Amino acid sequence: MTELEQKIRAEAARLLSEGLVDVVMAFRKEDAPLRPQPAFFTCVEDLENLIYNGLCANNLANYLTRYPDETRIGMLVRGCENRSVNALVVEKQHSRQNLYLIGVPCTGIIDWRKVVALTGEDILGYEETDSSLHVRTKRQSYQLPRRELLHASCQRCVHPNPLSADIVLGEALPEGDPALIRERVEAFEALTRAERTAYFKQEAERCIRCYACREACPMCYCEECFVDHNSPRWTESGTTPAGTHAWHIIRAFHQTGRCTSCGACERACPMDIQMTYLTDKLGKDMWDSYQFAAGMDAKSQPPFASFTLDDRKHFQAGGMHS
Amino acid sequence: MKYILPKQDLNALLERWSAEYAVLAPQKSGAYAEFLPYTPRSELCLEEPHNTRYPPKALFFPQSEAILQYKRTTGQLESISAVAQKRVIFGIRPCDAKAVSLLDTVFAEGDNQDPFWQARRAETLLIGLGCHAPCATCFCTSAESGPFHTDGLDALLTDLGEIYLVELLSERAAGLFDALAPASSILQENAQAVQSAAECALPKAFELDGLKGKLDRVFDQDIWAQLAQSCLGCGICTFLCPTCFCFDLVDEAQRDTRVRNWDTCMFRVYSLEASAHNPRPTRKERTRQRLMHKYSYWWEHADKLGCTGCGRCVRYCPVGLDIRAMIRKAGAYENEVLHAN
Amino acid sequence: MPTDISTRNPYQPTPMRVLRAYYESTDRSLKTLELSFENHADRQAFFRKFNPGQFCQLSVFGKGESPLGVASAAWEGDFVRFTIQRMGSVTKALHELKPGDTLGMRGPLGNGFPLSEWKGKNLVIIGGGCAFSTLYALTKHLQYPQNRPDYAQLVVIYGARSSGLCMYKQDIQSWYQREDMEVHQAIDVPEESWDHHVGYVPDVVRQIAPSPDNAVAIVCGPPIMTKFTLPALVSLGFPAEAIFTSLEKRMKCGLGKCGRCNIGSKYICKDGPVFSLAELNALPADI
Numbered sequence: 001m002t003e004l005e006q007k008i009r010a011e012a013a014r015l016l017s018e019g020l021v022d023v024v025m026a027f028r029k030e031d032a033p034l035r036p037q038p039a040f041f042t043c044v045e046d047l048e049n050l051i052y053n054g055l056c057a058n059n060l061a062n063y064l065t066r067y068p069d070e071t072r073i074g075m076l077v078r079g080c081e082n083r084s085v086n087a088l089v090v091e092k093q094h095s096r097q098n099l100y101l102i103g104v105p106c107t108g109i110i111d112w113r114k115v116v117a118l119t120g121e122d123i124l125g126y127e128e129t130d131s132s133l134h135v136r137t138k139r140q141s142y143q144l145p146r147r148e149l150l151h152a153s154c155q156r157c158v159h160p161n162p163l164s165a166d167i168v169l170g171e172a173l174p175e176g177d178p179a180l181i182r183e184r185v186e187a188f189e190a191l192t193r194a195e196r197t198a199y200f201k202q203e204a205e206r207c208i209r210c211y212a213c214r215e216a217c218p219m220c221y222c223e224e225c226f227v228d229h230n231s232p233r234w235t236e237s238g239t240t241p242a243g244t245h246a247w248h249i250i251r252a253f254h255q256t257g258r259c260t261s262c263g264a265c266e267r268a269c270p271m272d273i274q275m276t277y278l279t280d281k282l283g284k285d286m287w288d289s290y291q292f293a294a295g296m297d298a299k300s301q302p303p304f305a306s307f308t309l310d311d312r313k314h315f316q317a318g319g320m321h322s
Numbered sequence: 323m324k325y326i327l328p329k330q331d332l333n334a335l336l337e338r339w340s341a342e343y344a345v346l347a348p349q350k351s352g353a354y355a356e357f358l359p360y361t362p363r364s365e366l367c368l369e370e371p372h373n374t375r376y377p378p379k380a381l382f383f384p385q386s387e388a389i390l391q392y393k394r395t396t397g398q399l400e401s402i403s404a405v406a407q408k409r410v411i412f413g414i415r416p417c418d419a420k421a422v423s424l425l426d427t428v429f430a431e432g433d434n435q436d437p438f439w440q441a442r443r444a445e446t447l448l449i450g451l452g453c454h455a456p457c458a459t460c461f462c463t464s465a466e467s468g469p470f471h472t473d474g475l476d477a478l479l480t481d482l483g484e485i486y487l488v489e490l491l492s493e494r495a496a497g498l499f500d501a502l503a504p505a506s507s508i509l510q511e512n513a514q515a516v517q518s519a520a521e522c523a524l525p526k527a528f529e530l531d532g533l534k535g536k537l538d539r540v541f542d543q544d545i546w547a548q549l550a551q552s553c554l555g556c557g558i559c560t561f562l563c564p565t566c567f568c569f570d571l572v573d574e575a576q577r578d579t580r581v582r583n584w585d586t587c588m589f590r591v592y593s594l595e596a597s598a599h600n601p602r603p604t605r606k607e608r609t610r611q612r613l614m615h616k617y618s619y620w621w622e623h624a625d626k627l628g629c630t631g632c633g634r635c636v637r638y639c640p641v642g643l644d645i646r647a648m649i650r651k652a653g654a655y656e657n658e659v660l661h662a663n
Numbered sequence: 664m665p666t667d668i669s670t671r672n673p674y675q676p677t678p679m680r681v682l683r684a685y686y687e688s689t690d691r692s693l694k695t696l697e698l699s700f701e702n703h704a705d706r707q708a709f710f711r712k713f714n715p716g717q718f719c720q721l722s723v724f725g726k727g728e729s730p731l732g733v734a735s736a737a738w739e740g741d742f743v744r745f746t747i748q749r750m751g752s753v754t755k756a757l758h759e760l761k762p763g764d765t766l767g768m769r770g771p772l773g774n775g776f777p778l779s780e781w782k783g784k785n786l787v788i789i790g791g792g793c794a795f796s797t798l799y800a801l802t803k804h805l806q807y808p809q810n811r812p813d814y815a816q817l818v819v820i821y822g823a824r825s826s827g828l829c830m831y832k833q834d835i836q837s838w839y840q841r842e843d844m845e846v847h848q849a850i851d852v853p854e855e856s857w858d859h860h861v862g863y864v865p866d867v868v869r870q871i872a873p874s875p876d877n878a879v880a881i882v883c884g885p886p887i888m889t890k891f892t893l894p895a896l897v898s899l900g901f902p903a904e905a906i907f908t909s910l911e912k913r914m915k916c917g918l919g920k921c922g923r924c925n926i927g928s929k930y931i932c933k934d935g936p937v938f939s940l941a942e943l944n945a946l947p948a949d950i
Contacts, residue, residue, distance in 0.1 A: 035642030210557035238386030268640035397765035568922030
């Protein structure tokens with residue numbers, strides 16, 4: 001057990017034993033190698049199963065909307081999860097006063113697929129240190145540099161520290177370089193239209209319409225998703241180009257000013273489809289047009305969800321930039 | 323009949339087959355393996371520790387397929403064909419081949435045979451490659467299959483280092499291997515040793531004996547809610563599953579087509595009725611349906627287990643849910659809770 | 664090689680034409696369509712297999728299919744009747760069809776009522792709402808002079824929310840004159856000029872108290888009605904083996920393949936839709 005794990009367990013135990021929360025959301029030890037699972041602890045005895053390491057890949061804020069507003073939830077939050085919680089509180093999906101955020105500065109989520117790709121082998125077990133991941137296969141052991149294993153969204157992470165946690169366990173980390181996301185988006189913008197289309201098609205057309213991206217995303221909490229609506233139907237149903245294109249483009253647009261760039265969508269995708277280039281592009285547009293970034297506090301409405309009488313520009317034909 | 327196929331001769335053999343058959347073999351597509359048409363330039367991935375990511379059931383039962391074409395304006399039906407060419411699927415794993423034979427009980431038996439499935443099935447030979455090093459997520463030996471099982475296969479290859487030992491399993495495939503030299507009894511013994519070593523390498527994931535009854539008895543219990551607690555409700559486990567076959571029929575009005583798409587009991591809308599009633603309103607009921615279908619209902623429908631232990635659902639579940647652990651917990655619940663009361 | 668499978672494509676509907684179309688209810692939520700066959704061979708194939716209690720998938724091209732119970736008996740003529748409640752996009756499109764319009768039909772599907780098992784028995788038919796349509800088919804079948812002697816007493820209890828929602832009005836009115844059957848109609852709340860029963864179907868059943876002796880009861884109605892009528896029959900002494908009901912669930916293929924309509928290991932479309940209460944009691948609570 002790491003020192004951090006020990007601190008998280010202790011804080012979770014305190015919250016549960018003092019009756020301050022009804023449930024603590026964190027992670028528990030995996031059944032399958034490299035795949036710790038989101039877990040929901042309601043009694044102190046179960047906390048011996050609580051773990052925390054770089055392979056805890058899910059955004060726990062995703063589970064917030066499953067609980068009624070009055071449920072008091074203790075929850076482990078990293079930088080991105082804290083921003084998702086903020087964005088959900090803004091959208092009235094849970095009341096902040098019934099949340100107790102156990103903050104952990106995040107050194108980035110390890111992408112288990114990169115571990116498999118780098119070794120080319122089936123992984124049987126692992127051990128994590130600050131700088132590396134030791135993995136064991138049938139044939140041998142590997143020591144892999146942690147930085148190289150991080151999920152792409154985590155390599156570009158700007159705010160690894162929880163912004164509004166009720167307690168922060170562990171030392172604050174330096175902020176990331178915002179140029180990394182920006183440069184990636186600008187590189188995409190610099191492509192010709194044909195190149196952008198080709199890239200979009202190559203990614204979207206691998207889609208198997210399993211909607212893991214939607215289900216893994218904290219901000220995709222609609223009771224009825226546009227894609228499940230059948231009267232009228234908004235998209236073609238199958239895995240045809242028309243169907244997959246429509247899904248990926250509309251899903252991204254619904255995230256405008258709401259996506260916190262946590263990358264949970266890509267980590268969930270069974271077909272390794274790139275999606276954050278679209279949401280990050282929309283995020284950059286929101287910043288450039290409105291100086292707004294989702295989830296930075298628990299008050300600010302996303303520009304597209306807010307209306308004020310003194311809007312700088314009224315709705316006008318020809319779009320925002322005309 | 324058993325033959326020797328030197329690995330260096332494999333490409334020549336596949337090329338020879340290509341004259342008569344469309345040959346499909348596992349190849350890298352991005353980071354994962356996929357069954358793609360074989361060409362002389364193909365780089366096969368036969369040594370991959372993991373199976374193809376997308377299940378080969380799609381080669382017989384595509385994820386989206388037109389099953390009806392019509393003229394909407396006149397109501398006139400157009401004829402529809404199931405395009406099936408003579409194919410060899412090379413390098414399919416025994417768990418996936420077994421899954422194809424399981425799906426035969428759904429699509430090729432009884433009163434309502436599915437001509438789309440049957441047309442492709444009749445024209446396809448399955449040449450399997452046994453798994454000498456099963457993965458940590460594999461559990462075929464616990465699920466009535468095995469790394470060298472032959473159900474559904476026309477021939478099975480065993481990797482013996484420099485050569486493959488080919489075991490011919492059907493007359494249909496005899497012509498594919500008639501130019502190969504027969505295998506000596508020593509090689510056959512070697513192959514046996516490799517096969518049993520692989521079988522033994524896999525730990526027991528759960529006890530299948532008596533499991534159906536245990537699951538049936540906990541149908542109404544709370545254990546399913548516990549098991550489904552972290553489930554996202556996505557379709558990965560069922561879409562990547564080689565035996566899941568549920569589908570939807572949807573009219574694509576703008577294309578004058580009725581389409582059959584894979585569907586999944588894990589989606590809320592799957593069982594949602596027009597009246598807004600949903601017999602499976604939460605992930606609890608949906609997870610229960612998925613596990614009960616495979617581990618209980620399949621026995622009643624076909625006297626077979628509806629899972630081959632391929633491990634895709636374990637490997638790709640975005641929240642790390644492991645069907646082996648879920649089954650163990652549901653089975654154990656019966657012992658611990660129901661019997662305790 | 665492309666194989667033409669049009670001749671054995673189980674998803675291919677047979678072409679039908681709307682013969683008659685009329686509203687059953689004053690609020691226009693229920694509409695009856697009587698369909699004729701475009702092809703003689705299809706008609707023969709249909710009536711060779713048809714049994715009351717079965718259903719068909721009606722197809723509006725461009726919209727989809729909707730499973731609907733057959734509401735006519737074979738002897739009524741060379742047509743098939745359906746009464747359709749407007750619910751979703753397909754039923755809405757079905758409501759818009761006019762005489763002469765074409766549509767598709769797959770069926771008959773499902774098991775239908777076990778009529779041969781019921782020979783010589785008293786039959787108590789209990790229906791509510793638009794689910795009565797298959798019981799109407801059953802009653803029409805039993806009324807046929809060649810069929811009627813095979814069964815003993817016939818009692819029909821039919822409830823609707825209001826008189827405006829009562830289906831097959833004229834015909835059912837004529838049943839009161841028949842000597843070979845007993846009819847009870849009920850609506851939920853009193854209305855002027857309604858001289859039949861008032862109350863919910865389970866209560867009406869208790870009040871009429873049909874005898875369980877040598878009898879089977881057949882119940883089709885909305886889930887809430889079925890839920891309370893089944894125990895009412897049990898308390899009247901009907902054994903679970905003598906109580907039958909027809910189930911509905913979301914369906915697609917109608918052939919036991921698409922996996923959608925199961926209750927435990929049974930598919931409603933293939934193993935049902937008609938089940939005895941004894942069979943249902945053996946199934947898990949998944950509906």
